Amino acid sequence: MNNRGALHLAIAILSAGTATFAGTGSDHFEMRVRPLLAKSCYGCHSTAPMGGLAVNSRAALLKGGKNGPAIVPGKPEESLLIKAVRQPDDKLKMPMQAERLSAREIEDLEAWIKDGAAWPEAAAAPKRSSYVITPEQRAFWAFRPVSKPALPRVRNTAWAKNDVDRFVLAKLEEKGLAPNKPAAKRDLIRRAYLDLTGLPPTFEQTEAFVNDPSPGAYGQMIDRLLASEHYGERWGRYWLDVARYADDKLNNDVEDPYANSFRYRDWVIRAFNEDMPYDLFVKAQIAGDQIQDKKHKDLAIGLGMYGIGPELTDDSVDVTTRGFLALTGACAQCHDHKFDPIPTKDYYAISGVFTSGRRGELELAPADGVAKYKAQEKKIKEVEDRITNFLHNQATQMAEVLASESPRYIRAARNVPGAAADSKQIAAADGLDAETLTRWVRLLSDSNLDNPHLKGWREDSFDLAKFRETALNVLKERKAVDDENFLRRGGAKKQVLQEFVAVALPLDKFQLWRDLFFNDFYGNEFKQEEDGILYYGPNRGYLKSDGTIERFLDGAWKGHLAAMRGELRVLRSDLPARYPFAHVIKDDKIHNERVQIGGQKENLGEEAPRAFLSILCDGPPEPFKNESGRLELAEAIANSKNPLTARVMVNRIWQRHFGEGLVRTLSNFGRMGETPSHPELLDYLASRFVESGWSIKSLHREIMLSSTYVLSADMSDRNFRVDPDNRLLWRAHRKRLDAEALRDSLLLVSGELDRSAGGPPVKMDTPGMHKRTVYGFVSRRKLDSTLSLFDFPNPNASAEQRLVTLTPLQQLYFLNSGFVSGRARALAGRLTGEAEARIRGLYKTVLGRLPAADEIRTSLDHVKAGNEDWANFAKILLSSNEFLFVN
Numbered sequence: 001m002n003n004r005g006a007l008h009l010a011i012a013i014l015s016a017g018t019a020t021f022a023g024t025g026s027d028h029f030e031m032r033v034r035p036l037l038a039k040s041c042y043g044c045h046s047t048a049p050m051g052g053l054a055v056n057s058r059a060a061l062l063k064g065g066k067n068g069p070a071i072v073p074g075k076p077e078e079s080l081l082i083k084a085v086r087q088p089d090d091k092l093k094m095p096m097q098a099e100r101l102s103a104r105e106i107e108d109l110e111a112w113i114k115d116g117a118a119w120p121e122a123a124a125a126p127k128r129s130s131y132v133i134t135p136e137q138r139a140f141w142a143f144r145p146v147s148k149p150a151l152p153r154v155r156n157t158a159w160a161k162n163d164v165d166r167f168v169l170a171k172l173e174e175k176g177l178a179p180n181k182p183a184a185k186r187d188l189i190r191r192a193y194l195d196l197t198g199l200p201p202t203f204e205q206t207e208a209f210v211n212d213p214s215p216g217a218y219g220q221m222i223d224r225l226l227a228s229e230h231y232g233e234r235w236g237r238y239w240l241d242v243a244r245y246a247d248d249k250l251n252n253d254v255e256d257p258y259a260n261s262f263r264y265r266d267w268v269i270r271a272f273n274e275d276m277p278y279d280l281f282v283k284a285q286i287a288g289d290q291i292q293d294k295k296h297k298d299l300a301i302g303l304g305m306y307g308i309g310p311e312l313t314d315d316s317v318d319v320t321t322r323g324f325l326a327l328t329g330a331c332a333q334c335h336d337h338k339f340d341p342i343p344t345k346d347y348y349a350i351s352g353v354f355t356s357g358r359r360g361e362l363e364l365a366p367a368d369g370v371a372k373y374k375a376q377e378k379k380i381k382e383v384e385d386r387i388t389n390f391l392h393n394q395a396t397q398m399a400e401v402l403a404s405e406s407p408r409y410i411r412a413a414r415n416v417p418g419a420a421a422d423s424k425q426i427a428a429a430d431g432l433d434a435e436t437l438t439r440w441v442r443l444l445s446d447s448n449l450d451n452p453h454l455k456g457w458r459e460d461s462f463d464l465a466k467f468r469e470t471a472l473n474v475l476k477e478r479k480a481v482d483d484e485n486f487l488r489r490g491g492a493k494k495q496v497l498q499e500f501v502a503v504a505l506p507l508d509k510f511q512l513w514r515d516l517f518f519n520d521f522y523g524n525e526f527k528q529e530e531d532g533i534l535y536y537g538p539n540r541g542y543l544k545s546d547g548t549i550e551r552f553l554d555g556a557w558k559g560h561l562a563a564m565r566g567e568l569r570v571l572r573s574d575l576p577a578r579y580p581f582a583h584v585i586k587d588d589k590i591h592n593e594r595v596q597i598g599g600q601k602e603n604l605g606e607e608a609p610r611a612f613l614s615i616l617c618d619g620p621p622e623p624f625k626n627e628s629g630r631l632e633l634a635e636a637i638a639n640s641k642n643p644l645t646a647r648v649m650v651n652r653i654w655q656r657h658f659g660e661g662l663v664r665t666l667s668n669f670g671r672m673g674e675t676p677s678h679p680e681l682l683d684y685l686a687s688r689f690v691e692s693g694w695s696i697k698s699l700h701r702e703i704m705l706s707s708t709y710v711l712s713a714d715m716s717d718r719n720f721r722v723d724p725d726n727r728l729l730w731r732a733h734r735k736r737l738d739a740e741a742l743r744d745s746l747l748l749v750s751g752e753l754d755r756s757a758g759g760p761p762v763k764m765d766t767p768g769m770h771k772r773t774v775y776g777f778v779s780r781r782k783l784d785s786t787l788s789l790f791d792f793p794n795p796n797a798s799a800e801q802r803l804v805t806l807t808p809l810q811q812l813y814f815l816n817s818g819f820v821s822g823r824a825r826a827l828a829g830r831l832t833g834e835a836e837a838r839i840r841g842l843y844k845t846v847l848g849r850l851p852a853a854d855e856i857r858t859s860l861d862h863v864k865a866g867n868e869d870w871a872n873f874a875k876i877l878l879s880s881n882e883f884l885f886v887n
Helices: 003-014 028-039 059-065 079-087 103-114 163-174 185-197 202-208 217-227 230-242 262-273 280-291 299-307 316-323 344-355 367-404 405-411 424-430 434-444 466-489 507-519 548-552 556-575 630-637 645-659 681-691 696-704 717-722 741-750 785-789 810-816 818-829 835-847 854-867 870-878
Strands: 358-364 581-587 593-596 604-608
Touching: 079 103, 079 507, 079 630, 103 367, 103 645, 103 810, 163 681, 185 217, 185 230, 185 405, 202 593, 217 230, 217 280, 230 262, 230 316, 230 645, 230 741, 262 367, 262 741, 280 581, 280 604, 280 630, 280 870, 299 316, 299 556, 299 581, 316 630, 316 645, 344 358, 344 604, 344 810, 358 604, 367 405, 367 466, 367 556, 405 434, 424 604, 424 810, 434 604, 466 507, 507 593, 548 604, 548 696, 548 854, 645 681, 645 696, 681 696, 785 854, 818 835, 835 870, 854 870
Parallel strands: none
Antiparallel strands: 358 581, 593 604
């Protein structure tokens, strides 16, 4: 069968599988949906529900408000709740006067409704002091201490190269199974290279290994790969999945990149390359600013794990408990965990550690240079604020002037034939501003206009004088509302959601203010497509005003603006280059959280002293005493006596080598997770991990030098009948290249790979972006389409593993992608000689081997039929399963 035939057959077989999706049951509801409703909806729709709609129970949502039921279980597309948060209709926008829900939050609501809108009713909450962890809970496998088990006896002692093999073989022999034969050396070197570096071996490297008969050749190759700088790029990226790394903030509306996110990414890669002990690696990311280490001087940069997180309510607790401990601690935010021994008080004990801090900068430059930059930056900011405040004030006054002229504009709008007509002539005849008349026409002609004050505006009976008076009064009332909220915020101009009870205009008056005067100058309003039609000033929110207030200025006002802008130009020209810094967290206002009953800030219960999880303590948790408690938390997690930390990391590493973890739920070792397939092996490796000084590279070596790792991926009908999922590890898993290895391999074989390490991220679609994919820009707002197509994880949440899909779109990518075509052209450009020599060169470069005689014949026929289109032929090999999969 030729390569194309094999490709089609493999795709047909593999496509029969389906993608795995995360569950959306009670775990999803308690962690994602209930906190979201509490945060964004309860303020208006709980005890005194606006519009008759309450959202604090399933029954209330099914009953709905004046517009009908809020949810239709199983049908998110028919649910008013989803329509409201998606905001397609100006008449139905929620949350009102608050940040629009993120794409992820909307997806969480949709998934919950689609799954039936389950709402577990909590029993009467026990007093917090009455929560007792039972002996049965402590006896659960994940909470028992790690103990190094005795080696099992096996019959086929010659097969076991090391102790890992004994545990695997014992399980196989128990079921009467025999492991596969070893993989071919060509398969083995490709497997090892891609596992450890994410790059395939060259033809020359493959040939050298295949032809080396020495018994130590394989071990020496593993050592070289572990010493390669590309090792850290590969394995650091895996940790970045867990750490939910991204280069921008979670912002639905605008691209909002971090200035120095890459420093955390580069720190992680260095940590893996230097084989930083894992316990120190953990501590650095929680409390690196409080740790001194002679060898590693930059531990505080590891705080970027939290310093560039997505800033979600439960994020710090979630990434800490899932990432390091494989426990779903964030599920205890609203009530005691329903499955695991994690009381709500424990959630707030951990949360208090992180809320006792703030995000900040770690300057990586001399203090005098930092001080000089900050002083100049402060001067620039002061002048910028003076300019924008001046423009805003002028625009606000101008809006009032234009509002007083509203009868003339409405009267003129009646004479404009349609919204698309040119209104300049009518404006000139009536002595009106042409742009303002155009805006009026656009507003009044909108078929979705829901403003009750403008109803019937075309009729002669419409009271223009009354409308003018109403518009001017709305301006006054809005100012009074803003002044009141300013006082309630304690003098802060920018609103902090849910931290105070705000007052607002009545809905009908708000609609008029929105249409005429809306601006997001202080970033307080919900996002709007455009400013009010009478506002011409700057906007500090999502969309910027066109800024044309300047054309209304004259005389001293115009001169004053010009002088301020001249001052700003001089200050900017004197600004030195920005000093380097890392995004970190710092201790700030130290405090204990109080339990939020039902996850509601306004419903506070007992105080939760900052402390570790009760289930992982001997007796009641000791409150943390030093500052925020971050260092104490870090030491509790990265402790050899902690039964989870070593097991969890060992399991993550095992999964990357074998395709599945010994525990398949990598970030959930609780009761809703799976139990280990080889519990004794997991404990053996966890013990060895700690004994080696928490060396990840030593763990790699022990796993990869086993007979288990070098098994072939061949099928055995007998073994398959007994163990179809290969949980007993009788063969190797066949794996498709992930997004990074795929892109990097394409660049490597085309001869274009830029091996330079580190530095600021570059967007993947930037022409000439040929660095490794780990150095590409990762967006929380809009993930790169190619990364998304090949199952790159959502960076807004800690990702335990890639959910592998096989879809027709992925193969169409190879047929139609400009990136693939460019690599094929570059590869073809490297070929020299006659047709057969070029074919041999392509096989060697792309597949790491020489073509067989029948492949040469088929290839020659194809090339001749295509008039020697070598780029097209190169694309065929780049699209082949032999290139895309690892045996």
